[in-house]
Every structure is written in structure tokens, then in C-alpha cells.
Amino acid sequence: MSTGDTFEEGAAGLSARERVFAQVGGTGEGRRSLVAVLLALAAFGMVLSTSAWQVTAESTAVPMLRAAIASLTDIDAFIAEHGAELREEAARTEGSLEPAGYALPVVLEAQEVRTATDGDLRAMLLDRSAALVYAEGLGAFDRTGDQRIDRLSLVGLLELGAGQLSGPLHTRAGVAAATLAVATALLGALLASLSEGWSRMRAPAAAMALGGVGAAAVSFAFWAAAGQVGGSDPFVADLRTIAQAGFAAGTRNGAFVAGAGLAAVVASWVLEYAERRTFAGEETGGADGFRAGYADEERDAG
Incomplete structure (x- = not known):
């Protein structure tokens, strides 16, 4: 067999x-x-x-972005230096205005700026900044389209960290x-x-x-x-x-x-x-x- x-x-x-x-x-x-x-x-x-x-997720990312943007833009120094100018410009303006010299192209309503305290201005700028960066990523900081970021710099750290907290x-x-x-x-x-x-x-x-x-x-x-x-x-x-x-x-x-x-x-x-x-x-x-x-x-x- x-x-x-x-x-x-x-x-x-x-x-x-x-x-x-x-x-x-x-x-x-x-x-x-x-x-x-x-x-x-x-x-x-x-x-x-x-x-x-x-x-x-927006509910998680936006609060963290606010903290990062506050550090990156040194927003307290910006408001101390330009807060009064913003209120004066808002008093002469109807509609909206873009804070000159600020790191991000955010838009504020003149009516809300006129009576805003420094704390109110800080909150408005951070809220709009965080929403902008969340929607566009770190590219929102590039006003000219020619920005080059050194990954070893603090801005480079933001690109690797906070810059990734985006809707896309x-x-x-x-x-x-x-x-x-x-x-x-x-x-x-x-x-x-x-x-x-x-x-x-x-x-x-x-x-x-x-x-x-x-x-x-x-x-x-x-x-x-x-x-x-x-x-x-x-x-x-x-x-x-x-x-x-x-x-x-x-x-x-x-x-x-x-x-x-x-x-x-x-x-x-x-x-x-x-x-x-x-x-x-x-x-x-x-x-x-x-x-x-x-x-x-x-x-x-x-």
C-alpha cells in the first residue's frame, strides 16, 4: 500500500x-x-x-491654540503698546478694522473695540486668532506667502506642535x-x-x-x-x-x-x-x- x-x-x-x-x-x-x-x-x-x-477636535484644539498664540505673539505686550491706538482707530471707524502690527490678519468690529478693556481686547484677539489658525494651520501667520520657518526656532516648534492643531x-x-x-x-x-x-x-x-x-x-x-x-x-x-x-x-x-x-x-x-x-x-x-x-x-x- x-x-x-x-x-x-x-x-x-x-x-x-x-x-x-x-x-x-x-x-x-x-x-x-x-x-x-x-x-x-x-x-x-x-x-x-x-x-x-x-x-x-475643535473643542480640544482651540483652547490649546489660544495659549500657544498668546506666547508666540506676546499679546500682553502688544495690547499694552497698541490698545489705546486700537480704541482711537475704532472711534473713527465704522464697520471692521485689522489691528496693525499684530502677527495674524484678524478682523475686529470697531463697535466692540471702542468700549473694550485690555482684557476684552486680549480675549477677542485670542479667540479670532485661534479660530484662524485652526482653520488654516500655521500658514495663517504668513501674510506674504514667502515665509520660511526654521524648525529649530520657537516658531518651528509651533509648526510641529500647535500648527498641527487644525481642522484639515x-x-x-x-x-x-x-x-x-x-x-x-x-x-x-x-x-x-x-x-x-x-x-x-x-x-x-x-x-x-x-x-x-x-x-x-x-x-x-x-x-x-x-x-x-x-x-x-x-x-x-x-x-x-x-x-x-x-x-x-x-x-x-x-x-x-x-x-x-x-x-x-x-x-x-x-x-x-x-x-x-x-x-x-x-x-x-x-x-x-x-x-x-x-x-x-x-x-x-x-
Whole structure:
């Protein structure tokens, strides 16, 4: 009898799926590993893009932009020097006016400027400045279109930090987060279909946990590095706060995904253990019943 005949006879009692895996088991394991890696990467990207989407939401970004713009423009000095001039110009003007010498092309209503205190002027300028930068990004500071920013300067830090808190980035991050969430779900389902038993729950959960751990670790590393930028310079403090807020969101979301994945892994182990104990008890009970019945038959026969 040939080896092929032996295999065919042994496989006769197997289902079609079991026969396929028996013949290409090595290839199937490779597919599972590949899908698991892709799932971990998708979860990693989903966490980071979701964090960016959360941080760049208008309700979160605008207050941080106000603080950064206040530092960058030295708005208190500007108002102390030009506040009285603004009120005088507003008294001679109807409609709107643009504060001369201010870093951003914001527009104020003359009527509201006429009776505004320095605190009111500060609030108006910061509100309009933050809204403008959120809508246009750091390009709002470029009045001529020829601005070149040194990334090693404080303005460069704003470009890397506060300049990213914009509506366009919020939209792009949302699209990326949604796309990666769908990819994560599909890859998780695919990995589950390629697995067996409780591994259908455990394998996707472990891959997602790995992606969450990676996102949390990378975000935390950048958070720690951002904390070292600028030292004790108060001028950079607000920019540093913005950068760390974004990285903290990545750390928090990554830890949440990792924790949920690990909880699912532990749950699968517990359920699998409970299932084995249950089946073991049933088998033991069945064997004891069989032995007891056999003993009764022998006694009756004797």
C-alpha cells in the first residue's frame, strides 16, 4: 500500500476543512502569522490616528491654540503698546478694522473695540486668532506667502506642535481612523477564521493588544522627549504642553486597547480551562457509570 493511499484512508473520516489543513498546515500557520502581524499594525495605526483625531477636535484644539498664540505673539505686550491706538482707530471707524502690527490678519468690529478693556481686547484677539489658525494651520501667520520657518526656532516648534492643531488635520485623522478601524475589524475576523477553538478569540485579541502596546510605548517615548524641549523657558511651556497633550492621548488610547486585548486573552484561557474541566468531569462520570453498571451485571450473573 502506498503512502498516498494510507493518507487518503486516514483522511477519509475528516471534514473538507480538516483535510485542507492537514495537507497545507505549514502554509496555514504562515498565513495566520502574516494576518496577525497586519492586524497588530492596523491596531497600532488606528490608535495613533484616533488620538490625533481626538486632540485636533475643535473643542480640544482651540483652547490649546489660544495659549500657544498668546506666547508666540506676546499679546500682553502688544495690547499694552497698541490698545489705546486700537480704541482711537475704532472711534473713527465704522464697520471692521485689522489691528496693525499684530502677527495674524484678524478682523475686529470697531463697535466692540471702542468700549473694550485690555482684557476684552486680549480675549477677542485670542479667540479670532485661534479660530484662524485652526482653520488654516500655521500658514495663517504668513501674510506674504514667502515665509520660511526654521524648525529649530520657537516658531518651528509651533509648526510641529500647535500648527498641527487644525481642522484639515482633524478631517484627515478622522478618515484614517475610520479606515484603519474597518481594516482592524476585517483582519480580526480573518484571523479568527484561520484559527481553531478558543484561539479564534485569543489570536485577534493578542494581536490587537500588541498593537496597543506599541502605540502606547511610542507615544510615551515622544511624550517624555517633548518634556525635555525648552528646559525651564516659560516661552516654550505652552508649546510643550500642546505636544505632550497629543502624545498623552496616544499613550492613554494605546493602554486602553492593550488592556482590552489582554483581558480578552485571559478570558479565553479561563473559558478554555473551564471547558476542559467540564468535559473531563463528564468523561470521568461516564466511565464510573460504565464500571458500576458492569459490576452490577457481574453480580446478577453470579
